[in-house]
Amino acid sequence: MARLSYLSAFAAFVVFRVSAQTAPQYGQCGGTGWTGATTCPANWSCTFSNAWYSQCLPGSATTTGPTTTVSTPVGTGGSTTVSSTSTASSGSATLAPGWSFVRAVEDPNFHKYLQSQVLGTASPAVLGDYTHAAQFQVVNGQLIQNADGSNLYAIVEPPANSTVVKLGLHWSTTPDTLGTFVFSGDSLEWSSPSVKRQQNNAWLVCPSGTTLSVFINLGAYAYMTPAGCADETLNAYTGTTAVP
Numbered sequence: 001m002a003r004l005s006y007l008s009a010f011a012a013f014v015v016f017r018v019s020a021q022t023a024p025q026y027g028q029c030g031g032t033g034w035t036g037a038t039t040c041p042a043n044w045s046c047t048f049s050n051a052w053y054s055q056c057l058p059g060s061a062t063t064t065g066p067t068t069t070v071s072t073p074v075g076t077g078g079s080t081t082v083s084s085t086s087t088a089s090s091g092s093a094t095l096a097p098g099w100s101f102v103r104a105v106e107d108p109n110f111h112k113y114l115q116s117q118v119l120g121t122a123s124p125a126v127l128g129d130y131t132h133a134a135q136f137q138v139v140n141g142q143l144i145q146n147a148d149g150s151n152l153y154a155i156v157e158p159p160a161n162s163t164v165v166k167l168g169l170h171w172s173t174t175p176d177t178l179g180t181f182v183f184s185g186d187s188l189e190w191s192s193p194s195v196k197r198q199q200n201n202a203w204l205v206c207p208s209g210t211t212l213s214v215f216i217n218l219g220a221y222a223y224m225t226p227a228g229c230a231d232e233t234l235n236a237y238t239g240t241t242a243v244p
């Protein structure tokens with residue numbers, strides 16, 4: 001009996017330790033065997049996906065506390081009191097291990113996904129429907145698209161002159177030589193020693209007809225946004241499939 005109490009106290013301690021951490025936006029926050037953070041940032045909720053995976057998604061389950069904690073059932077994937085806010089869609093391909101979807105998280109392009117204008121080919125970088133979401137890795141500063149097993153590299157168009165406020169982005173079979181991509185947390189950033197920009201995670205999405213072209217924003221996020229364009233950040237998403 002004494003031993004049992006000791007174990008209970010230990011278990012409580014472990015739960016406390018885990019809950020004290022906060023998972024990143026879109027990060028995993030629960031699931032069978034998950035020992036990481038179970039708390040989501042303010043106004044994000046830990047959303048049950050399946051018995052093995054819960055994820056921090058935008059939206060608050062409560063408006064009272066600064067954080068929302070949801071524990072996922074351990075053991076069987078049986079009943080749960082947590083309802084999913086994302087449909088169990090299988091519209092996109094399943095994410096390959098080690099790769100990420102990349103998507104915008106701000107309106108008017110909320111959950112539009114990075115891809116090639118002509119899917120899976122060396123063509124302009126655009127945002128599009130989740131059903132066509134491409135998969136990415138950053139390796140040695142290169143943003144690589146998995147085009148059916150072969151690599152496409154994100155190429156940033158060099159600035160033509162000092163008045164240019166945004167740089168185009170396209171996919172190529174050869175690597176970029178201008179700058180460096182990096183995921184900072186889940187946020188996609190780009191910098192270059194030869195290009196001055198104010199914020200490395202500031203992107204622009206500018207529609208042309210139905211095409212949502214992606215640009216590097218050389219100015220500050222949401223400041224002097226070029227006409228017709230929308231400020232966006234681009235964020236890695238590692239759910240099993242891309243979701244709307």
Ligand SMILES: *[C@@H]1O[C@H](CO)[C@@H](O)[C@H](O)[C@H]1NC(C)=O
Nearest residue numbers: 041042043044060062063066
């Ligand atoms: C969370 O949402 C509430 C209500 O919309 C808002 O007042 C508050 O500033 C938000 N907190 C954060 C950290 O975004």
Ligand SMILES: *[C@@H]1O[C@H](CO)[C@@H](O)[C@H](O)[C@H]1NC(C)=O
Nearest residue numbers: 158159160161162163164165
């Ligand atoms: C700078 O480059 C842009 C894009 O090529 C061009 O439209 C603009 O006329 C150029 N401005 C100057 C001052 O050269």
